[in-house]
Each structure stands twice: as structure tokens, then as C-alpha cells.
Amino acid sequence: MSDAPTAIQVEELGKRYRIGAVEEQSDTLASAVARLVRQPIENLKRLRRLTSFDDDEADDIIWALREIDFTVKEGEIVGVIGKNGSGKSTLLKILSHITPPTRGRVTLRGRVSSLLEVGTGFHQELTGRENIYLNGTILGMTKAEIDKKFDEIVDFAGTGTFLDTPVKRYSSGMRVRLAFSVAAHLEPEILLVDEVLAVGDVAFQKKCLSKMSEVVKHQRTVLFVSHNMGVVRNLCPRCILLENGRMVIDGDAETVIGHYLKQAYKDSQDWGLRAWGEEEAPGGDEMRLREIALLADDGEITNVFDIRRPVRVRITYEALRPIEGSRMVMMIATPEGEIAFASIAPQVTRLEPGLYRSTCILPPGLLNQRVYTVRVVSDIPYVRFLLPADQDYLSFHLAGGGQQGARPEDRWPGIVHPELEWQPTETLEPARLVVTTRED
Amino acid sequence: MQPELTILEPPRGWASINLRELWRYRELFLFMVWRDVKTRYVQSVLGIGWAVLQPLITMVVFTVVFGGLARMSSDGVPYAIFSFAGLVPWTYFANSLQTSSSSLVSASALVTKVYFPRLVIPIAPVLAKLVDFAIAFVVLLVMMAVLGIYPTIWVLFVPVLVLMMIVTACGFGMLLTALSAQYRDVKYALTFGVQLLMYAAPVIYPTSKIPEQWLGVYALNPMVGVIEGFRAALLGTRPMPWDLIAYGALPSVLVLVFGALYFRRMERHFADVI
Numbered sequence: 001m002s003d004a005p006t007a008i009q010v011e012e013l014g015k016r017y018r019i020g021a022v023e024e025q026s027d028t029l030a031s032a033v034a035r036l037v038r039q040p041i042e043n044l045k046r047l048r049r050l051t052s053f054d055d056d057e058a059d060d061i062i063w064a065l066r067e068i069d070f071t072v073k074e075g076e077i078v079g080v081i082g083k084n085g086s087g088k089s090t091l092l093k094i095l096s097h098i099t100p101p102t103r104g105r106v107t108l109r110g111r112v113s114s115l116l117e118v119g120t121g122f123h124q125e126l127t128g129r130e131n132i133y134l135n136g137t138i139l140g141m142t143k144a145e146i147d148k149k150f151d152e153i154v155d156f157a158g159t160g161t162f163l164d165t166p167v168k169r170y171s172s173g174m175r176v177r178l179a180f181s182v183a184a185h186l187e188p189e190i191l192l193v194d195e196v197l198a199v200g201d202v203a204f205q206k207k208c209l210s211k212m213s214e215v216v217k218h219q220r221t222v223l224f225v226s227h228n229m230g231v232v233r234n235l236c237p238r239c240i241l242l243e244n245g246r247m248v249i250d251g252d253a254e255t256v257i258g259h260y261l262k263q264a265y266k267d268s269q270d271w272g273l274r275a276w277g278e279e280e281a282p283g284g285d286e287m288r289l290r291e292i293a294l295l296a297d298d299g300e301i302t303n304v305f306d307i308r309r310p311v312r313v314r315i316t317y318e319a320l321r322p323i324e325g326s327r328m329v330m331m332i333a334t335p336e337g338e339i340a341f342a343s344i345a346p347q348v349t350r351l352e353p354g355l356y357r358s359t360c361i362l363p364p365g366l367l368n369q370r371v372y373t374v375r376v377v378s379d380i381p382y383v384r385f386l387l388p389a390d391q392d393y394l395s396f397h398l399a400g401g402g403q404q405g406a407r408p409e410d411r412w413p414g415i416v417h418p419e420l421e422w423q424p425t426e427t428l429e430p431a432r433l434v435v436t437t438r439e440d
Numbered sequence: 441m442q443p444e445l446t447i448l449e450p451p452r453g454w455a456s457i458n459l460r461e462l463w464r465y466r467e468l469f470l471f472m473v474w475r476d477v478k479t480r481y482v483q484s485v486l487g488i489g490w491a492v493l494q495p496l497i498t499m500v501v502f503t504v505v506f507g508g509l510a511r512m513s514s515d516g517v518p519y520a521i522f523s524f525a526g527l528v529p530w531t532y533f534a535n536s537l538q539t540s541s542s543s544l545v546s547a548s549a550l551v552t553k554v555y556f557p558r559l560v561i562p563i564a565p566v567l568a569k570l571v572d573f574a575i576a577f578v579v580l581l582v583m584m585a586v587l588g589i590y591p592t593i594w595v596l597f598v599p600v601l602v603l604m605m606i607v608t609a610c611g612f613g614m615l616l617t618a619l620s621a622q623y624r625d626v627k628y629a630l631t632f633g634v635q636l637l638m639y640a641a642p643v644i645y646p647t648s649k650i651p652e653q654w655l656g657v658y659a660l661n662p663m664v665g666v667i668e669g670f671r672a673a674l675l676g677t678r679p680m681p682w683d684l685i686a687y688g689a690l691p692s693v694l695v696l697v698f699g700a701l702y703f704r705r706m707e708r709h710f711a712d713v714i
Contacts, residue, residue: 047622097555099711106448121550125479134475137468138554
């Protein structure tokens with residue numbers, strides 16, 4: 001692969017934006033009148049400034065990208081990851097020719113197509129068939145190419161019977177499927193993808209993924225921007241991490257993703273603790289949640305845990321009036337919203353007004369290497385909720401390597417990865433294999 | 441086959457009009473025009489009838505107000521057909537400007553997501569409006585037949601006038617679209633600006649009302665030559681106004697070229713400012 005010619009070359013790339021200046025407020029009638037007169041002139045200045053950058057270091061200029069350098073070889077598939085606002089989308093916008101760079105230079109060898117939020121070219125009033133042609137030509141296909149691939153596109157989208165229905169009558173899922181299908185049949189030499197896989201149902205997402213792998217097999221170059229680390233890990237052997245418009249690392253996916261996750265969870269607001277004042281605390285006039293903390297076994301509050309050590313979830317709440325028959329439930333869920341399990345704190349028959357604390361210990365050998373969220377619910381069974389349900393308060397990340405024979409860094413499938421008891425492996429003599437059938 | 445090479449660099453100064461690229465995207469042009477035509481009147485009761493009604497009702501009002509009350513002269517033909525012959529090209533021009541200048545804002549989702557030659561955006565609606573124009577033109581011919589007015593030999597020159605009309609509309613369309621991306625004022629100014637501009641063209645009055653010494657300046661508005669040419673060729677109200685057409689042709693082409701260049705210069709910022 002290293003001998004392959006360069007498909008994308010990015011040199012010293014920079015992009016700056018001017019963010020609209022804060023509008024000034026007038027607090028007196030006189031200044032309001034003065035502003036009325038002055039404002040058109042100031043508006044003109046402000047609007048003109050949106051496209052001129054004479055004063056380079058003005059305070060309303062932000063660099064969305066700065067000094068980006070990398071090359072992608074033909075047939076390579078590279079993931080671009082980073083937090084919101086790190087410059088990922090700006091990078092794709094420059095590469096797909098939508099917005100020009102401010103500094104530097106990009107050289108692209110081959111036809112470039114981008115899947116940036118597919119379906120934007122759709123016209124609500126036109127039918128599926130008409131939109132396939134319209135969208136196809138917008139994306140750079142010729143009519144002859146679309147004619148040739150029409151059946152394939154329809155087939156892949158699975159919207160056959162609705163071909164002559166206006167797209168506005170489509171479900172959003174159908175619309176996305178059709179749009180992706182058009183885009184996926186472009187056959188460009190370089191494909192830029194931004195988050196498209198976040199849409200559609202699971203079955204369709206799978207289809208998209210396999211289509212993507214197929215694209216790569218055809219020696220096409222793909223740059224893939226996503227928040228979904230699982231997908232990035234599956235698709236991209238190489239990753240680039242952006243942070244505040246700069247490239248932090250460029251390397252193999254595991255290293256880069258690991259770096260990203262650590263950074264992301266260290267930086268996130270809930271770094272393992274959430275506490276509320278009396279006023280904003282979640283709950284009603286009977287019970288309020290006051291604090292949730294995640295602690296490592298050395299007592300340190302954190303949200304990145306070693307998979308071989310226990311995780312303590314400490315819940316502090318306040319009863320505002322006497323409560324009978326309540327229970328406190330902690331749930332561990334995935335960021336996608338699937339609940340791994342729920343666990344009930346030891347019940348107290350009657351809570352007198354005051355502060356309470358329950359701590360749950362999640363033992364090692366239960367959870368998987370991934371991100372989890374913590375939910376806390378309290379209710380009086382079959383009567384009412386005391387704390388709102390379905391609320392994710394905190395998230396944490398388990399990392400740090402294999403168990404049960406897995407290679408280090410391997411992630412097992414499944415939401416949890418419990419260590420279960422197995423009987424010792426036996427050696428069987430053929431004669432001892434008795435086949436029993438159920439008789440009924 | 442050698443893969444095509446694209447180099448993206450910070451833009452500087454004026455960009456050229458990339459005709460090769462426009463040609464490569466000619467099918468997109470057709471599809472965009474077709475989309476505009478197809479979707480314009482969906483979910484409206486009268487549908488394409490609006491293309492006829494708009495100039496027709498305006499004509500009735502003008503005939504009552506200017507022809508009837510104000511006794512405006514109409515170069516010897518009934519005022520109704522006189523004003524309608526002016527309204528057909530003028531309505532085209534006015535509507536083209538309006539749809540063209542708002543085209544970019546309504547295509548903003550596209551502009552921020554996909555690359556294609558941006559010039560398609562303001563030009564496609566101008567071309568799509570030709571369908572309305574054609575229908576109104578047929579109505580004009582029907583009215584002439586009913587009134588027993590026959591076109592002169594110069595009707596053969598009408599396609600050239602139509603071309604001049606399209607060129608003018610495209611030029612102003614591109615110019616206003618580029619401006620409207622950054623200044624939404626264009627939209628508000630245009631709504632009544634177009635109405636005012638009508639008085640700078642011989643729609644409700646004949647050019648014979650304009651003082652001789654101002655005629656040269658007056659005819660710099662390309663629509664003057666177009667409208668008077670229409671009347672001369674179709675209604676025979678006067679000899680062909682070659683001078684007016686010639687005066688208008690130059691600004692018309694200038695606006696087209698400048699509009700395209702200005703649009704190209706501004707288009708690089710579209711994705712960032714709309």
C-alpha cells in the first residue's frame with residue numbers, strides 16, 4: 001500500500017472564519033435613536049467584514065483549522081475524529097470544494113465526491129425517481145451513468161414501490177436510504193463521508209457499512225468523519241485526531257482512538273461528579289438528587305476506569321418530607337440508550353427528611369471495554385416517580401485491556417462482558433457421549 | 441486514464457468564468473431548470489394558469505387606470521394589447537430577477553454541502569421562467585388574432601429580442617444573487633424596486649412620450665429596446681427601434697459579463713456567509 005500513489009495531499013492547510021461580532025445594546029432612548037441612524041452603516045461594515053480579512057488578528061476571527069499536514073495514499077481509508085468544533089467538518093468542506101482554504105494547499109487526484117448529510121439535494125415535491133436523477137447530477141454524475149445504475153440504486157435503497165411518490169410523503173428513513181443509495185453509487189476515486197451512518201435503522205446501517213467496505217476494496221480512497229468510534233475502528237486502519245483545529249496525532253486507529261477517548265472523557269464536564277444546588281437539583285417536592293459521583297477503588301473521583309478494578313457509583317439524595325416505601329434504582333446504560341442492567345439499593349421503609357447516600361460497587365469482570373452512562377431513578381413502585389426516569393447523569397469509560405484470554409486492547413461484543421464460571425474442560429471418551437432426546 | 445487533478449488554494453482576486461466546467465455540468469443545468477419548472481406550481485389550484493393570469497390581470501388594471509382614466513396614448517392600437525405586449529417581456533424580467541435573487545438563499549442547504557458550479561443557481565430560474573414567458577406569449581398572439589392585428593415581417597427578429605431579454609435577466613440575476621448572499625437587503629429592496637423600475641421602461645406608456653434629448657439615456661435600460669422592439673415587430677405600432685435596441689445591447693452584455701465575474705468572485709464565500 002505504501003507504494004500506492006498519493007490521492008490526497010494536504011499541506012499547511014488553514015481556514016479562518018469571522019464570527020459575527022456581538023451586537024451592542026442601547027440602554028437609553030437617545031442612544032436607541034442614535035443607533036437607529038448609525039446602525040445601517042455599522043451593519044454594512046459588519047456584513048462586509050464577513051468576506052474580508054484585512055486585520056489578521058482581530059478578536060472575532062477564529063481559526064477553524066491550522067497547519068494541517070497529511071497525505072492519504074490511493075486505496076487508503078482514514079478516519080477523522082475529534083470533538084465537536086475541532087475542525088473535522090471544516091476539513092471535509094475544504095476537501096469537497098465547498099469552501100476555499102485560507103492558507104495552504106490541497107491536491108486531490110481523482111474525482112471527489114462527498115456524502116455530507118445526504119439528501120440535501122432532494123426536492124420535496126419531486127418523486128423518488130426524479131430525485132434520483134436530480135441528486136445524481138448535483139453530485140456530479142451524468143444522466144447516462146444514472147440510467148445505467150438506476151435499478152441498482154433503487155434496489156439498494158429498497159424504496160421500489162414508492163418511486164413515483166413525491167419524496168415529501170416518504171418517511172425520513174426512506175429519504176435517507178434513497179439519498180445514501182444515490183451517493184453510494186457515485187464511484188468516485190475519493191470519497192468523503194461525514195456522519196451519514198448515524199441515520200437509518202440498524203439493518204440499513206449495516207448495509208451502508210458493507211457498501212463502504214466494498215468501496216474500499218475497489219481501491220478507492222475514503223476519508224471518514226465520525227463520532228462513532230466503533231464504526232471508525234471497524235472501517236479505518238488509520239485515524240487522524242483533530243483538536244481545536246490542529247492535528248494532534250495521525251496513526252493507527254487503536255492508538256488514536258484511545259488517545260481521543262481519554263482526552264474526551266478527561267475534558268468532559270462530568271468528569272465523574274455531578275452535584276446540584278438546592279434549586280436546580282433534579283426531582284420533585286419530595287425528593288431531590290444532590291450528587292452522583294464515580295470513584296475508583298482508591299477513592300479518587302474520575303470517569304476513566306481500569307477494567308480490572310471496581311467502579312463505585314455514589315448517589316447522594318435528599319428527602320424533603322417523609323417518604324414511605326420508596327426505592328432507589330441505579331441503571332447502567334450505553335450512550336445509545338440501551339440499558340445494560342438495573343440495580344436496586346437496599347430499601348429503607350421510611351425516609352425521614354434529610355440527606356441519604358447509597359453506594360453501589362460495580363465489580364471487575366462485569367462490564368465491557370466501552371462507554372457507559374449512569375441513570376438514577378427513584379419511585380414508589382406502582383405509585384409514582386420521585387426522581388425522573390430515563391435521565392443520563394454521568395458517563396464513564398472502561399479501558400485497559402483484555403480478560404479471559406482476550407488479547408490486550410481487544411473489545412468483546414456485547415454491552416457487558418461478565419466473567420462467568422465455567423466448569424473445567426473435560427476430555428470425553430466417544431462411548432460416554434449419550435444423545436438424549438426429549439420425549440413429548 | 442490519468443485521474444483528474446484538483447488543486448485547492450486560497451483564492452485571490454477575480455476568478456475567471458470556467459466555461460469548460462459549466463459545459464461539463466450542462467445536464468445539471470437542464471435538471472435544475474426542469475426542477476424549477478416542475479415544482480413551481482405544484483399544490484396550487486390554477487397551476488400554470490398563474491403564468492397567464494399575472495400579466496392578464498395587470499393588463500386589465502392598466503387598461504382601466506392608464507388607458508381609460510388617464511387616457512394614455514398607445515401608439516394607435518387598443519391600450520389593452522399595447523400594455524400586454526409590454527407586460528409579457530416585463531413580467532418575465534421582473535419575475536426572473538425575483539426568483540433568481542432568492543435562489544441562493546433557498547439553495548443554501550445544497551451550497552453548504554455539495555460542490556457544483558454555483559452559476560447554475562441564479563441562471564436556472566431565469567431559464568425556467570421562459571416557460572411562463574412562452575405561455576404568456578401565446579396568449580398575446582391569441583389576443584392579436586382576436587383583435588385582427590397581424591405581426592410585421594420583423595416578427596422574425598423577436599428571438600433576438602428574447603435573447604437580449606434573457607441575457608439582461610441573467611446578468612442582473614447573477615449580480616443580485618451574489619449581493620443577496622451577503623446582504624439580505626437585496627430581497628426587500630427588490631420587491632418594490634422591480635415595481636419602480638417598471639416606470640423606467642415603456643410598459644404603461646409609449647417611448648414616444650420620452651423627450652428626444654433623453655432617449656439615449658433612457659434606452660440604456662436594455663428592457664426599453666426589448667419592449668419597444670416587441671411592439672414594433674408584433675403590433676406594428678412603429679418602425680423597428682434599432683437605435684433603442686443597439687443602445688440597450690451594450691449594457692445588457694456588460695451586465696452579463698460583470699454579473700458573472702462578480703458572482704464568481706463572491707461565490708467562494710457563499711458557503712461561509714449564507
